[in-house]
Amino acid sequence: MQFMDQHELKKTLARLTLGDIRYFDSIGSTNDEALAWAADDAPDLSIVIADEQTMGRGRLDRKWSTPSGTALAFSLILSPTEEEKPHLSRTVGLAALAVATALQIRGLHPQIKWPNDVLLLGRKVCGILTESVWSGDDVDCVVIGIGINVLKDAVPPADELLFPAISIEEAMGQAPGRVEILHDILASFIELRPRMVQDDFLNQWESLLAFKDESVQVEAKDAPAVVGQVSGLEPDGSLKLRNEHGEFVTVRFGDVRLRPLA
Ligand code: BT5
Numbered sequence: 001m002q003f004m005d006q007h008e009l010k011k012t013l014a015r016l017t018l019g020d021i022r023y024f025d026s027i028g029s030t031n032d033e034a035l036a037w038a039a040d041d042a043p044d045l046s047i048v049i050a051d052e053q054t055m056g057r058g059r060l061d062r063k064w065s066t067p068s069g070t071a072l073a074f075s076l077i078l079s080p081t082e083e084e085k086p087h088l089s090r091t092v093g094l095a096a097l098a099v100a101t102a103l104q105i106r107g108l109h110p111q112i113k114w115p116n117d118v119l120l121l122g123r124k125v126c127g128i129l130t131e132s133v134w135s136g137d138d139v140d141c142v143v144i145g146i147g148i149n150v151l152k153d154a155v156p157p158a159d160e161l162l163f164p165a166i167s168i169e170e171a172m173g174q175a176p177g178r179v180e181i182l183h184d185i186l187a188s189f190i191e192l193r194p195r196m197v198q199d200d201f202l203n204q205w206e207s208l209l210a211f212k213d214e215s216v217q218v219e220a221k222d223a224p225a226v227v228g229q230v231s232g233l234e235p236d237g238s239l240k241l242r243n244e245h246g247e248f249v250t251v252r253f254g255d256v257r258l259r260p261l262a
Contacts, residue, residue: 002069003051004178012183016190019046019077026068028055031129031145034075038133038141044079045190049182056147058127059116060221062162064147070154070167071147072178076189078142087197088132088139089236092116093205094189094196095128095144100208101192102184108171111210113163114230114239114256118148119210123166125149146185150178162255199235206232211258216241220254227259 003025013021020043027033027050034048053073056064066073076095080088092115099118100110103125111119118126129145149155149167156165169175195201211230218226218239228241228249239251 004049008179009049009182012179013047013186016183016186017045018186019043021046022048024048024050026050026052026054029053029057029145030073030075031057031131031143034077034143034145035131035133038077038079038143042077042079042141044077046077047074047186048077049074053147057145058129063160064127064129065154065156065160066147067154070151071149072182072185073145073147074182075143075145076186078144080139080142083197085139088142089238090196090201090205091142091144092128092130093201093233093237094192095130095146096126097192097205097208098185098189099126099128099146099148101188102181103168105184106168106172106176108168110208112205112208113210114233115237115253117163120166120168120171122210123164124161125166125168125171148181150181151175202233202235205237209233211256215259217257217259218251218254219257220251223254226251226254230256 006023009023030048030050050073052068053066056066058064096112096118103110108120113119116128117124126148131143132139133141151169152167155167213229215229226249228243231240231242234240234250241249243249
């Protein structure tokens with residue numbers, strides 16, 4: 001195990017048009033650091049990256065595990081333009097597509113499990129947590145936290161998981177470099193960003209959607225589970241299901257599970 005090579009990191013990321021970069025050998029959560037920095041005028045596309053997180057967060061106060069030397073954990077600060085602001089609910093899709101593209105370059109076949117996971121071989125390799133910084137009613141910045149299991153040792157034990165997990169190393173059969181993957185994700189993000197405001201962005205996102213036409217159950221806190229076949233995405237990135245009566249139902253939050261055949 002070794003910390004990320006800061007010299008290699010800064011040299012590689014200098015090839016991209018980013019904001020500023022803050023690197024930590026160890027941190028609580030890169031999203032917490034990025035949220036504080038965003039509130040303190042971080043330039044657009046600034047990045048907080050850590051080798052290890054001791055308090056990594058998922059949605060709903062769940063934990064995200066980032067052991068030292070094994071994973072990517074970073075938060076990207078997006079300072080949206082006025083044109084982008086109406087479409088910010090698509091940011092999670094933009095991040096998932098950027099991660100997926102970096103995996104496709106390596107010959108892998110990622111899928112996006114709505115709303116915020118990237119899967120390889122049907123197992124979770126990446127989780128995304130987007131959080132906003134508001135000024136009044138206006139979104140000032142969006143922090144996009146991305147955690148990726150690069151090496152096998154990044155994957156938590158099965159009894160700590162809600163959904164099966166995998167690493168890129170396991171899916172590829174070899175250990176890829178963390179900094180190169182990070183570079184490719186950020187390069188894809190920058191390239192895809194202008195498409196976020198376009199109508200066909202949804203088609204691109206939908207084309208990688210996991211469980212298409214399969215029967216799933218979506219569970220959310222304090223709400224009854226919704227059951228249906230995955231049909232696609234709404235323009236705002238909500239999930240569109242077709243229920244047993246053939247009606248379309250829109251789901252905004254929750255965790256998708258495949259429904260076992262009766
Ligand atoms: C997520 O939440 O998947 C969002 C994870 C975001 C992590 C990034 S890392 C950089 C930034 N800084 C942070 O503090 N967070 C972001 P959710 O869909 O709620 O999934 C959380 C669940 O994933 C947990 O309850 C576990 O079951 C599982 N899990 C935890 N660590 C994992 C890992 N390394 N690989 C796969 N699954 C994991």
